[in-house]
Amino acid sequence: MLLRTNAKLEKLTGLPYLSAGLTLAPHTLSGHNVCAGASNGCAASCVLWFAGLRVSSTSRHAALRDTQWLFGHRRSFIDQLNRDIVNLVRLAERKRVKPAVRLNVASDLEWFDLIERWPTVQFYDYTKIRSRFRDYLAGKLPANYALTFSRHEKHHPATIASYLRRGGNVAQVFDVDYHPQSGRVGDLPESVRIHGRQWPVIDGDKHD
Secondary structure, three states, X not given: OOEEOOOOHHHHOOOOEEEEEEOOOOOOOOOOOOOOOOOHHHHXXXXXXXXXXXXXXXXXXXXXXXXXXXXXXXXXXXXXXXXXXXXXXXXXXXXXXXXEEEOOOOOOOOOHHHHHOOOOOEEEEEEOOHHHHHHHHOOOOOOOEEEXXXXXXXXXXXXXXXXXXXXXXXXXXXXXXXXXXXXXXXXXXXXXXXXXXXXXXXXXXXXX
């Protein structure tokens, strides 16, 4: 099985979706670059490798194994991924909710051919690849694919502001106290100033 759930994906709880995701080993940790848009800071501090369940050797081994499978035996990998989607769709039908799949939990790859095969499934991702996000904003990507731009330290504020003005969603890290295990989570600002304009902040901890 390739599609699994985790604490982040479960943030869709309360919404009419049944979600699962594909977690590969981020950046070049497997010997294959699955995060073409990553900055040095992003690669060095990837929360999807250095925090939460990814810290365990079992989870890291599974991510590395699946990434090697994708690049070494792509056809059988895609076959298994399609079987997992079939199972997710069937389970969602029994629960009377919508299936949602995130194929890039810790990667930033293009999956459009597969996404187009499943028009009744809602796919969603985050990306740091500007050309892909521009295509998304221009309506060039599959209709059942929702994309959020993931900002890192090298993205110019003017670029981020242009995405927001066009109706895009942008995720970014905030420097606040964050120790949920001990109940210490700092407050996010209500808005953030980007390139001369205030933009509202939505708490990404509420759902994925």
